[in-house]
Structures are given as structure tokens and as C-alpha cells.
Amino acid sequence: MSDLLYVNGGNPLKGTITVRGAKNFVSKAMVASVLGETPSELRNVPQIRDVNVVTGLLELHGVRVDSDPVAGTLRLDPRDVESAHVADIDAHAGSSRIPILFCGPLLHRLGEAFIPDLGGCHIGDRPINYHLDILRQFGAVVDKREQGIHIRAPRGLHGTKVELPYPSVGATEQLLLTAVRADGVTELSNAAIEPEIMDLIAVLQKMGAVISVDTDRVIRVEGVDRLVGFRHTALADRIEAASWASAALATAGDVYVKGATQPEMMTFLNTFRKVGGEFEVDDEGIRFYHPGGDLNAIVLETDVHPGFMTDWQQPLVVALTQAKGLSIVHETVYENRFGFTDALRGMGATIQVYKECLGGRPCRFGQRNFHHSAVISGPTPLAAAEIEVPDLRGGFSHLIAALTAKGTSTVRGISLIDRGYEHFQEKLSALGAEVGRD
Ligand SMILES: CC(=O)N[C@H]1[C@@H](OP(=O)(O)OP(=O)(O)OC[C@H]2O[C@@H](n3ccc(=O)[nH]c3=O)[C@H](O)[C@@H]2O)O[C@H](CO)[C@@H](O)[C@@H]1O
């Protein structure tokens, strides 16, 4: 199928779509299954490319994966991991951020692992130094090689005390997936506590792990000798839900997101309301709509949970181009997440990016050369354009811009969006958008 989408914009998105399990949880739960002695079952799994990539990695390592994509169920049987001969790991290098999380489970199962270079969105340098430091603290020996890292644990893995310099999601997950079967107690200070991490902890607890989370970002894990499989229904994708909410706002539409849940979206909902959007929560999902009249400019800072998620930022910025006045957005999680605004400027948006920390407290990127603050002046009509998708959320943001603009836009590279948005073209059509491929 062509990698280009035609979007005839200018009409409000209206209707109902469904979101399923969170990309940033499902892939980690799939990795956790390797730690079990018996098969696991994961439900509410979306059909997205990251799930396919992790399925490929698991199969490579001898995990049998049976999937019912329509029902959204995965059965993961790790009983043959020890007998797998991994010769072809490069096949999946570069596709996602997940390979690094195989370290702990594979060290426990096999005593060694080869991890290819990571992929994921190009929104900053995205080093893995915290991951490697954590693994070394557990007693692993890490050799950097040309196309990845080779890691071994000749003397086993032992509980340790770690303080993260920054509450990294991936590094917290690395620690959890390694500590659950390490010898002794592990304590992590300054841990990330995103809802997807809490759901991973729930999965590990079902498997037999002993993990406690304090209110001060301290996680304690008591290592156990064996873990079993889990049965679990993935929490909803709060990033996808917020993306559709932003699309509803930018196009002056009305979208009911079935499956969206309030507790994980509290911070987004507060911001959505301040911008002038309205929402109604019920037992099945959340209705997001533009009530008419002007939208309001806001000052916003992205942060780790419970702050405003960085992954919500890019779609919302498109809606802010339609708000009255000057909005300020300070991106404090990634140093390079405003590249997508180039295309918005080309469509008529007034957005300036700055190296300074605007609008709030200074962040890690302040005294350095990163354009990590944006000032958006609106409202500005957007004009149809030819756009190239830069990354997952930036790509969805470009789609929203094309839907907001009158006329026909061409959006290239849309397969990047498949990594995190299930059936997005069908969903757009269900909301009345005029979209098509050659
Ligand atoms: C697959 C997945 O779940 N991806 C999510 C995960 O990414 P990911 O787990 O990669 O993000 P992290 O929370 O680790 O990154 C946060 C910050 O820490 C820095 N850092 C991280 C690790 C490290 O070893 N060294 C280091 O300096 C990063 O460069 C970044 O500036 O959390 C991010 C923050 O909520 C989300 O945007 C991503 O959607």
C-alpha cells in the first residue's frame, strides 16, 4: 500500500472511535512474559507495528506467540526460550525502543543477551546510559559492539540500590524487569511512576513478584526465585485518546473516544478544559468536543507523570494554533520535540521556537543549544500542503493539521503512524474525514 495519504480537510471530525491497549504498556508486558515459567495471556492488544516488532523479537528468542488480532488477545508461551538459537537479531534492529528491555529477562533465562541498536522516535538523543548503569549495578557485564551491546551475568544478578538522575520510564522498567528475579532486595529512588509502569507492576505482581511503590517515587523490589505466567487486560492508550481529543478540538469537532479512561488522563483533561474544550466522561469512554466560540491560549510545560505528558504535546500544539492569543509550550522531557512545527509554519501557523526555558521553571535543556520552548500565536487558518511525517506523534499532528486545513493535503511517510495508532485511516473515515490512498 502507498505510504501517502490524501487528506481533504476543513470539516469537523464527528463520531465515535475506540482505543485499545496502550502501546507503551503492551510491548513491556510482552517482554515480561519471558520471565514466566508458564504461558501468559494479554488482552486488549491493539494492532500496531510496535506489537508486531516485539512479537518478532519474542519469536526469535523461542517464545511462541499466538495472536487473535481482532479479539486483541495474545498468548505468550516462553517455555522454549532456553533452546532458541538466536542468530538473526539484526533483523529487528532499529524498529523500536523495546529491545533494551529484554536484558533482564534474557539474563535471567540465558545468562547473556545481544541487544541491537534501538529505534523509536527521533525526538532527542535518547541515550541508554541509565539502563546500562542499572544493569552493571546488578552485576552484569556490558560490552559495546558495533551494532549493539553484548551483555552477560557471569556471577548472577544481585539486588542493588539505584537513584535515577531523571525519572526515566524505560530505565524504571529496566530495573523492574531485572530486579524481580534478582537475588535480594532492590531499591529505586526517583523512579518514573507513569500509569503504564503501574500496569507493568500489576502484571509482575500477578506473576509472583513482590514490589512496593511509595509516594516519594521510591520503588522496592524483593527478588523471588520463580515467576509464572499472567492473565491481564492492558490499560487504555491515553496518548491515542488525547490525540483524538486534540483532533476534535482543532477541527471544531465532537469525538467520543470509547475505551478512554479518566484517572490516567486527569492532567490532560484539565488542560483540555483550560484551552476551552469540553468533555463528558461515562463508563465506556470520554466525549471530547469543541463547544463553539474562541479557544484560549495557555502556558504549558511537559513533565513526567503526573505532569502533562510529552507525547500529548505535539497533537495539542496543532489545536493551540486555533486558540486566541499567545500560547507557550515548554518541552522538558525531550530536547528536540518541536521539529514537527516546521511543517505547521509552512501551512500558515505562527510558531516560534526558542532555546530558553519559557513559561516556567528552568529544565535540563536550558543552558544548552536546544529549541525546546515554543510560542504559538493564534488563531491562524491553516492551508493545505504537502507534508512529510517526521515521527509518530509529529506525524499524527500533521494529520490533524491537514484535517484542519481547507483543501487537499498530501501526507507522506504515514506508515510511521502505524507504530502507535491502530487503524487510524479507518477511524478517520468513521469520523467523516475525507482521506484516501492511491
Ligand atoms: C516505548 C515507550 O514507552 N516510550 C515512552 C517512554 O520512552 P523512554 O522510556 O525512551 O523515555 P524516558 O523516560 O527513558 O526518557 C526521558 C528522558 O530521559 C533521558 N534518558 C533516558 C534513558 C537513559 O538511559 N538516559 C537518558 O538520558 C531521555 O533522553 C529523555 O530525555 O517514555 C517517554 C516519556 O514519557 C515517552 O515519550 C515514550 O513514548
Ligand SMILES: C=C(OP(=O)(O)O)C(=O)O
Ligand atoms: C516517543 C514515543 O515512542 P517511542 O519511545 O516508542 O519512540 C511516543 O510514543 O510518542
